[in-house]
Amino acid sequence: MNSFYLWCMCFISFFFLFFFSLMNFFMMMYFIMENKIIFMEWELISFNSMNIVMSLLLDWMSFLFMMFVMMISSSVIYYSKSYMYSEMNLNRFILLVLLFIMSMILLIVSPNIISILLGWDGLGLVSYCLVIYYQNLKSYNAGMLTALSNRIGDVFILMIISWMMNYGSWNYIFYLDFMIMDLEMYIISMMVIIAAMTKSAQIPFSSWLPAAMAAPTPVSALVHSSTLVTAGVYLLIRFNNLLIDMFFLKMLLLLSGLTMMMAGISANYEFDLKKIIALSTLSQLGLMMSILSMGLADLAFFHLLTHAMFKALLFMCAGVIIHLMNDNQDIRFMGGLNLYIPLTSLCMNISNLALCGIPFLAGFYSKDLILEMVMMKNLNIMVFYLYYFSTGLTMFYTIRLLMYLMLNDYNLLSIYNLFDEDYIMLKSMFMLLFMSIITGSMLSWLIFSIPYMVYLPLNLKLMVLYVSFLGLMMGYLISNMKIYSLNKFLMSYELSLFLSLMWFMPNLSTYGLSYYFLNLGQKLMKNMDMGWSEFYSGQGIYMMMKKYSIFNMYMQMNNLKIYLFSFILWMMFMLFMLIIMN
Template sequence: MNKNFSICFISFFFLFMFMLLNFFMMMYFMFNNIVIFMEWELVSLNSTNITMSLLLDWMSLLFMMFVSLISSSVIYYSKSYMSLELNLNRFIILVLLFIMSMILLIISPNIISILLGWDGLGLVSYCLVIYYQNFKSYNAGMLTALMNRVGDVFILMIISWMLNYGSWNYIFYLNFMSNDYSMKIIGSMIIIAAMTKSAQIPFSSWLPAAMAAPTPVSALVHSSTLVTAGVYLLIRFNSLLLDMMFLKMLLLLSGLTMFMAGISANYEFDLKKIIALSTLSQLGLMMSILSMGLPDLAFFHLLSHAMFKALLFMCAGVIIHLMNDNQDIRMMGGMSLYIPMTSLCMNISNLALCGIPFLAGFYSKDLILDMVMMSNLNMLIFYLYYFSTGLTIFYTMRLLMYLMLNDYNMISIYNLYDEDYVMLKSMLMLLFMSVTVGSMLSWMIFSYPYMIYLPMNLKLMVLYVSFIGLIMGYMISNMSIYSVNKFLFLYKLSLFLSLMWFMPNLSTYGLNYYFLNLSRYLMKNIDMGWSELYSGQGMVKIVKNYSMMNILLQMNNMKIYMFSFILWMMFMFIVLIIMY
């Protein structure tokens, strides 16, 4: 246990120091408007150079600061959460590899090093999703890996397309590419790659499935690392993506993702999956605001969301531990009476998620919805934004009703205690950030004031929608009004909405079942069929047969018969010539 403690503490200490370093560098870079671009030549052979390039500006340093802060909290939290794990070192090393891949992705101005970080995230996330080795984890890991491979393929295609330019440092070519019509192809490929990593429709089903990973991993993956990689990539490529037709498609798909995740979360009973669907909804919000051409705002929401979502997952982990590893919210209840400190953290992070004024989520969400009202959008997108905002408060209220207000439903023996100080300390650090980070970032990121003029009704629209979501969530969770719950009797509609619009079925059967079955048939008929017959063992068999015939010919007196046969043929030939 001492050895396990030491690796946890060392990792926590170094990540925390790295976070402080990034913070001071970021402040210095931001106020002095500094950007550092470093190139390190690895190999130089004749005219071929292989270089490693790094880009340090306020954006990459700020993002690295947030990643290292959350990951240091998660590793400290893992010391207690994973304390019964025999191979805790292996788990911590995997998490550190994951963080290193994300940092490589953040500081890369080069599409090849982005691929290394991108693929590193996909590979390590597969190892972490299948960490608890059972069939459910294996299926979830395979789904996650195969979905993310689609994005990897598109990035490889971008690398091959950028051979036209003489360098893979895309950061220098963005303005040039935006004028070049053929380079719109790169833009559309970047969008598809980002959609797979950030789980937009139709690639959404892997994100709730990835909940098979241990809870500290979920807190890291679904707040600041894996799922935000796609959003960050689009923020970096933003100047290339302007005035593209594909962006309208992205706006529609991300709006639908936001809406679909909000509805599905209201039907879900698995605590971690509800929070995962909430992440999916917020990712849809980030992608949609990006597709409207507001990268600073998307980055602002990405960072503020990372804090309270990591905290929310950590609180869920504590509750799951205390419930003897049960994740069904119907079994829970009365948490505020027995674990007040964890309940406080959970409620504050939930309120920040809803965008309650002056918490972290309020500053970004309110600004986003105000910009949506000012922009020239159609009614469908407008309604998708507002319905999704209402649904966020709807499922949050439902969660709070089940967890805090209902009666404890599980077993007669209460096993609830709030004295795991290691977990509480790691949560309190994020609790402080969840309250303060919104106002801090709004001062830091936006050097210019946003002047937003709206009529009173439109300005208060956010509050109206929030209040309606609150009332509906209370009524449906409390089962107080029978007529409201009538839609639960529409079995087929409920099934459709609760199964994420049948996306997991389509991806599981369509992607995994048919593709993997196809590969099984190919292996059976080609690798072990024709290929086996005409290569490898088959060739050995054929050569062996020929050599056996050869030996038979050599052992017999074939040459005598052949000599007499040739003599006889010559004699017949001479006779024929004489006769004619």
């Protein structure tokens, strides 16, 4: 009965999410054709000149993003029915995922900074619960790192709320077009950028994203492809009109470019299957943030949607492979999988090729356009180098992954049982496979009212293909070399350690940020909260007043013994004074 109830719960969640995603698609088509925007406001509290209101903004962008979130969520929940089959508390897992989706939808439709905070904090809290879902020490540490890193962004959102009180309303949507860029709006813009950087894991807040892979794989497919990590990018897309001609945008361009490169290099050293895909996500987030910092919000949104599809599919394929490998995630033990699980290998290869930007798959339409627009911008050689080097690295680690998974010999056990007949997982994966193929072409016609036509010289036009081909060749050659010989000939051990450990960022954030501040908090609590403040603040004064009031009560109750005792004491004191004076 219990398994039937869980099956019904999974199926109903899947059905409703899929139905709502189709509804959102038709609504988005209608809103685009009619050029419509609906703004709804419900006043909760009014005090002085401030109104606390619940607002909803329904336009083509929010409907399109909700459609993608719900479609991926429906696939993930259907996939979880099989992936989490042996889980005792599957209903808790499904409810957490649904709560996460609700938080994301609240964030998407909010033109009000207060309701954005509710969705933003909901994402952070539920993601913490999902990261620590497998209850062990590693998961707890990863969950704390995730929660503490995201709290920085939450604090900045709270500061934006207090700053925006000066404008008389928290509906930031009204201040984007008509506001002169005064000092206050400049500060708000800066805080929005920092909040987005923490949620989208840009340098120096990058280390939490690979650590969050301690969560179950369906969670990674949903959270780290289309929802939590894209929340920062989506916030900047909504605030995009404010982000014009700021010094801070140049810093964002530099940091997101470095994030792209750092994640690409680290992915080439990583052997954990899920962490390679997580670092790939980090690289693509750097791409979105950097193109946003150039003012091309529509391109960032385009890439966000195409990336969500093939990255969710990639995580799902990784989940199937990890299950078949007896929960082993090390790619050195895998190989020859295309012979044993051809359908999963097909999904994996197509999603990987879409990630690389192979022509006519989803990733090609957005990545190629982004790289061509970067060439059209008046930017320096460093930005150009970061973009194209990172594109080559994407091809590099993808080919390395395919080499280890598909071409190498199988390395795990002498007796193994690989099969491709989990039809529930395959159905959910094929839905995303279909979307990964058609999404790029479909969205390029839907999102842009006027098509981008980029005219460049032939060599510059083919630069993306040159870099991709070079990355492919290097990935193939170096994957055939032993990693020890690569380090021996190309670089020192220390440098390779620096590059493989994400430029020591996990160490800095774990030992520097978390460990130091948590220790400091413990010492403050011990010495101040439970120490001096116990004696000299509220608690101490309360105890002192309590003693005096009890004594006063005894005095006022005409207690004869106390009178006699105090009289005797007074007489002894007077006698003592007389003796001293004489």
